[in-house]
Amino acid sequence: MDTQTEPSRNPAKIEILRAWPDASICHGFIGRTGGVSTGAFASMNLSYWVGDDDRAVDENWERLRREVPDLKLVARLNQVHGNVVHAATRDTATLRPAGDGLVTAEPGVMLGIFSADCVPILMVDSKRKIAGALHAGWRGVIADIADAGVRAMTLLGARASDVRAAMGPSIGQCCFEVDAELGDRFGREIEGARNHTSAGRPGKAFIDLRAVVRDQLERAGLAPVNIASVGPCTRCAGDHFFSRRAAGGTTTGLQISFIGFAA
Numbered sequence: 029m030d031t032q033t034e035p036s037r038n039p040a041k042i043e044i045l046r047a048w049p050d051a052s053i054c055h056g057f058i059g060r061t062g063g064v065s066t067g068a069f070a071s072m073n074l075s076y077w078v079g080d081d082d083r084a085v086d087e088n089w090e091r092l093r094r095e096v097p098d099l100k101l102v103a104r105l106n107q108v109h110g111n112v113v114h115a116a117t118r119d120t121a122t123l124r125p126a127g128d129g130l131v132t133a134e135p136g137v138m139l140g141i142f143s144a145d146c147v148p149i150l151m152v153d154s155k156r157k158i159a160g161a162l163h164a165g166w167r168g169v170i171a172d173i174a175d176a177g178v179r180a181m182t183l184l185g186a187r188a189s190d191v192r193a194a195m196g197p198s199i200g201q202c203c204f205e206v207d208a209e210l211g212d213r214f215g216r217e218i219e220g221a222r223n224h225t226s227a228g229r230p231g232k233a234f235i236d237l238r239a240v241v242r243d244q245l246e247r248a249g250l251a252p253v254n255i256a257s258v259g260p261c262t263r264c265a266g267d268h269f270f271s272r273r274a275a276g277g278t279t280t281g282l283q284i285s286f287i288g289f290a291a
């Protein structure tokens with residue numbers, strides 16, 4: 029452990045970025061500061077499934093709930109980089125099914141998505157009190173989880189034209205260097221994605237994941253003005269957010285992004 033950098037990762041304050049001022053929409057993108065986990069999980073790791081000490085994760089959740097008391101019942105997923113979206117209810121919230129998206133129409137059910145470079149997407153139709161949360165890594169983007177998420181919300185009664193979406197802290201084009209083959213695949217398989225890739229070193233390409241997701245959300249029926257992007261590149265801001273790339277691809281903690289309506 030690097031004791032010199034530890035203090036900067038363990039200040040008292042939990043960072044919560046928000047996209048919308050409406051107090052009725054309980055939501056936020058949590059950073060990695062303000063918790064008690066150590067090492068690769070320092071300090072605000074909120075996942076029990078990455079190898080962190082359960083007691084530290086318990087304490088982190090307690091700290092977060094002191095800041096956000098409405099985070100009582102948080103539906104979570106076994107995230108698998110696909111495009112399956114589950115509707116969560118009070119009865120199913122604790123099941124943790126395999127998938128990468130959650131939607132709900134039940135006040136009191138909060139939706140939580142874990143990430144550490146992938147794009148967390150929070151969505152809301154506040155007229156009808158329907159919420160959604162998605163996890164979009166490059167596989168999920170190719171599978172168009174944004175579209176699947178908007179469809180799942182409309183099945184609960186939301187209207188795409190009233191849905192607002194916010195993409196949170198995630199790896200930026202500055203740092204998302206992939207094999208050129210994957211860049212080509214994005215261009216071939218996703219409409220408009222060629223506009224959001226650029227050449228890197230020989231055999232490499234850079235992809236702007238949030239820009240690709242933005243296009244997908246628009247194609248799913250969202251108004252451009254209703255799509256926000258919040259927070260920095262996780263790798264560039266590795267002191268404030270967990271980043272698998274900043275950690276050299278090894279184990280790291282995960283931050284949570286959440287949304288829902290209080291009961």
Ligand SMILES: [Zn+2]
Binds near residue numbers: 199201262263264
């Ligand atoms: Zn970056």
